[in-house]
Amino acid sequence: MTGVMAIFERRDDLLAAIAETNARRVRGATAFAPAFDERVLQAAGATTSPVASWTLAGGIAGASSALAFTVWTIRQWPTLIVSGKPLIAWPPLLIIAFELMILVAAAAAMIAFLAAARRARRGTRGAYDPSLSDARFGLLIPCGPARVAEIGEAMTTCGAVTWRVV
């Protein structure tokens, strides 16, 4: 992929640059930030995440598999009734189900995050600048070789401290 990687000192310049790329109908730009910032995420169109759905699925899977597993283990010895208590007593099993629900939901959230973040980084190889984790912002704009100079100039106008071709 050919593109321009512009580095900004201030968040406001990055927001202006994102607006500029949108105005020029450049699609697929990737914004970089040193910290979570809702304004940058909104401007960059990063508004949804699959992590919540996977977490919900993990929670349901954890709770249902815990209930199924505990009931199945108890039914291995169906005659083992102690003190006339019901063989399958739901209150204690719900405790196990609750804990497993949390455990699997949390694991699903983490795995979904790692997978989604890995996918989000795809196509940015070689563009990353170490100053981006410190205090600077970045914008990676995919464009053909013919538009590199034009986009680069536009980024400088928006306040980019530097830009390079990637």
Add this chain to the structure above:
Amino acid sequence: MSDEPQAVRALPVPAAMRRVTRDVLATLEWRIPSWLAYWGAVGLCLFGWSIAALVWAYQIYTGLHITGLRHPVMWGAYITSFVFWIGIAHSGTLISAILFLLRAHWRTTLARAAETMTIVAVMTAGIFPILHLGRAWLFYWLVPYPNERGLWVNFASPLIWDATAVGTYFVVSVLFWFLALIPDFAVVRDHSRGWRRWIFERLALGWTGTAAEWRHFRTAYTLLAALIAVLVVSVHSIVSWDFAVAVVPGWHSTIFAPYFVVGAIFSGLAMLLTLMVPGRFLLEIKDYVTIDHLENVAKLLVAMSMLLTYSYGSEMFFAWYRGDPFERAQWMYRAGGSYAGLFWLTLVCNSVAPLAFLSRRARRNTTALFALSIVINVGMWTERFVIIVASLAHEYDAYSWGAYRPTAFEWTILVGSAAWFLFWFLLLIGHIPAVPMAETKERLLETAPLEGVPA
């Protein structure tokens, strides 16, 4: 109080963010005399828990008779310490997860230490049930697998609930802690060379900080915070049910779950002060963990102390009101029997001493904060000791009454567990960013005004 750290309050945002990076990374570059103090403390702790490990080895060799455990008191200092350390783990979650969900931004700079404390406290707590087993190598019997008769573990047993809950709490706490560290690991990776870069490159898992990565990160972090917030309530409730489901006077009470949860948060907050009052000097983060942060913890301690006092009062009131002679006798025994000294010490430490924090002067005095945090920790250990031991020592029939006193071996292991806790805490917090950089920068961005940005 302003939420921004004192060190960066007057700076423009880019300069403030750079300053945060520089200051926090500096905590990883140990300088003399901090280096000497740090490794001296780590070495001392290593020595402390090594002695305890030798005592444990001796206990395994000779048997549990070297402890004071005798009929009728078969749960003593080990189970007390298990409950105590699980309790310590709870304030990490309060500071990190619950206060995050409540948007209490002052928690930001304390969050890393609190989360690290949680993980290390659970690691410490997990040792005690294994110590208490005697035959420690059989701990895997708690794992649900069938024995040679095809019989599985009893899922209706509170001990299995405990193992499940504590195991879940440890795993989810580690995930939560590690997730928050990923962006900070990337900062260390980008500002280091050699072996450190090699390690942090792997720990950062390729983090680059794209907008989509931040979206996934925040969604996962918020969800984990919500999950861990309900988990923390369930874990100490389940620990309390180890006792409450048994028909033992002094244990069999419906108030136990909230009572234990409040006590856990109370003791955890006190431990956070114990660690951070000296720790902010040792780690050189006193511009980030300021007296304002410590004062807020002290305010929470007063609130928790009052809730705990209310729980004590309710327990005493219902022991009298419900008219059960055994319950009443148990309370009379606690207040005037073999463990009366510890009972009254508990009340002084947990209900009276924390009231000093009603005074602003006490809340802003680091010596008072540190001293009272120790007093509260002592009080919380004795509280659990009285609940567990006094109840077992004085059950229904006079012929089965007895007393328990921990032996020197048990005291050594208890002190060793504190050394184990401090050892891992120091080792971890000294090698990771001690203040959450990404979150501190987020706060700086959040409070910065926008300048002429097109809508």
